[in-house]
Amino acid sequence: MDLPVMPPVKPMLARPVSTIPPGMQYEAKWDGFRAVVHRDGEEVVLGSRTGKPLTRYFPEVVEAVRENLPPRCVVDGEIVVAYDGRLDFDRLSERIHPADSRVRTLAGRTPASLVVFDVLALGDDVLTGRPLTERRAVLERVMAEASAPVHLAPATTDEALARRWFEQYEGAGLDGVVAKPLDLLYRPDVRAMYKIKHERTADCVVAGYRLHKSGPVVGSLLLGLYDARGALQHVGVSAAFPMKRRAELVEELEPLRIDPAEHPWAAWADATAHEGARLPGAPSRWSGKKDMSWVAIAPERVCEVAYDHMEGGRFRHTARFRRWRPDRTPSGCTYAQLEEVVRYDLSEVLSSG
Incomplete structure (x- = not known):
C-alpha cells in the first residue's frame, strides 16, 4: 500500500455539549464502529478508532469498498449493522470473533454497511489540511455513484433540520447529532467536533x-x-x-x-x-480475561x-x-x-x- 496518508490513523473525535451550536455542518451521530478506510487498488485496510485493523471482521465491507470507492483514497466513516429498520449494535459486536468461519457466516446473515462522512486523501492529494467545506465537496463528488452497502452520510448547515434529525433519527437507532465547524481541518485523535446526545x-x-x-x-x-x-x-x-x-x-x-x-x-x-x-x-469477547x-x-x-x-x-x-x-x-x-x-x-x- 502506497498512499499519501498511511495507516494507522486515529480518527478526529468530538466532545460532548448540551445543545446544538449554531453556524456549523450537522450530521447524524452513528452508533457503530468508527473506521478510517484506506484503499490502494485491491488493498483495503479498515482501521479502528484505536488504530487496530478491523479488516478481517468485515469481508463484505472490504468488497464493497473495492466496488464503490475511488482506487486510491482514505475516508473516515462508521461501520454499522441494520436489523429490522434500525441500527443494531449487539449484532455488530458479534462480528468481532476469532473464528473466520463465524465471521463469514454472520457477514452473510447480517451484513454490515459503511457510512462515509469525511475524506482524508484522494489519489496523491492529502486533504487533511483543507477546510471541512472543501473536503465535503470532494466527498460528495467521489461518492456520487456509490451504492449500498456504502453510503454518503447526510449533512446539512440548516440548524432547524439538524434539530429535526436529533428528534427523528433516534427512532432508527442513531445516537444524536455531530456538529462540525465549517473551516475545520482534519485533526486526528483531537476532539475538534461537537456531539449532542440524548439524555x-x-x-x-x-x-x-x-x-x-x-x-x-x-x-x-x-x-x-x-x-x-x-x-x-x-x-x-x-x-x-x-x-x-x-x-x-x-x-x-x-x-x-x-x-x-x-x-x-x-x-x-x-x-x-x-x-x-x-x-x-x-x-464477552470484549472482557477477555478481565x-x-x-x-x-x-x-x-x-x-x-x-x-x-x-x-x-x-x-x-x-x-x-x-x-x-x-x-x-x-x-x-x-x-x-x-x-x-x-x-x-x-x-x-x-x-x-
Missing part, C-alpha cells in the same frame, strides 16, 4: 458493585430494573465517581452486603444462566441515573449517577418508566445522504 433519567435498583482497579474502593455500581415478570435484570453500570466518593460508597454500602448465594443474580458465574436473564459478568467478579448487596437502595438510550434491554453506554432516591421503592424500578422512542426507518436516514 434521559431512570430510577434503578443498586444491586452490587465492582471494585476499582486501584484498590478496595467502588469502581462501578451495578444497576437493575424489574421486568414484567418481576425478575431483576442487570441493565448496566454507573462508574464516574471522584476517588474520595468511591471510598465513601464502600462504607455506605457495607451494611447491605449479603451472601452472593442469596442474591437474585446468584447464578451470574454460570454461562448458561445468561441465556434467560440479564446478569452481571456476561461472557476479572468480572462483584460484591453482592441487598437490592434495597434506589438511585437516579442519566442515560442516552437503551439497546437490547440495557443501557447502551455507562449511565451517569445523579442522586440517591430514598423516596422510591425498588419494586417501582421497572422498565415501564422508560420513555418509548418513536421508530424511524433507517432507510430514510441513509437515502437522505
Whole structure:
C-alpha cells in the first residue's frame, strides 16, 4: 500500500455539549464502529478508532469498498449493522470473533454497511489540511455513484433540520447529532467536533458493585430494573465517581452486603444462566480475561441515573449517577418508566445522504 496518508490513523473525535451550536455542518451521530478506510487498488485496510485493523471482521465491507470507492483514497466513516429498520449494535459486536468461519457466516446473515462522512486523501492529494467545506465537496463528488452497502452520510448547515434529525433519527437507532465547524481541518485523535446526545433519567435498583482497579474502593455500581415478570435484570453500570466518593460508597454500602448465594443474580458465574436473564459478568469477547467478579448487596437502595438510550434491554453506554432516591421503592424500578422512542426507518436516514 502506497498512499499519501498511511495507516494507522486515529480518527478526529468530538466532545460532548448540551445543545446544538449554531453556524456549523450537522450530521447524524452513528452508533457503530468508527473506521478510517484506506484503499490502494485491491488493498483495503479498515482501521479502528484505536488504530487496530478491523479488516478481517468485515469481508463484505472490504468488497464493497473495492466496488464503490475511488482506487486510491482514505475516508473516515462508521461501520454499522441494520436489523429490522434500525441500527443494531449487539449484532455488530458479534462480528468481532476469532473464528473466520463465524465471521463469514454472520457477514452473510447480517451484513454490515459503511457510512462515509469525511475524506482524508484522494489519489496523491492529502486533504487533511483543507477546510471541512472543501473536503465535503470532494466527498460528495467521489461518492456520487456509490451504492449500498456504502453510503454518503447526510449533512446539512440548516440548524432547524439538524434539530429535526436529533428528534427523528433516534427512532432508527442513531445516537444524536455531530456538529462540525465549517473551516475545520482534519485533526486526528483531537476532539475538534461537537456531539449532542440524548439524555434521559431512570430510577434503578443498586444491586452490587465492582471494585476499582486501584484498590478496595467502588469502581462501578451495578444497576437493575424489574421486568414484567418481576425478575431483576442487570441493565448496566454507573462508574464516574471522584476517588474520595468511591471510598465513601464502600462504607455506605457495607451494611447491605449479603451472601452472593442469596442474591437474585446468584447464578451470574454460570454461562448458561445468561441465556434467560440479564446478569452481571456476561461472557464477552470484549472482557477477555478481565476479572468480572462483584460484591453482592441487598437490592434495597434506589438511585437516579442519566442515560442516552437503551439497546437490547440495557443501557447502551455507562449511565451517569445523579442522586440517591430514598423516596422510591425498588419494586417501582421497572422498565415501564422508560420513555418509548418513536421508530424511524433507517432507510430514510441513509437515502437522505
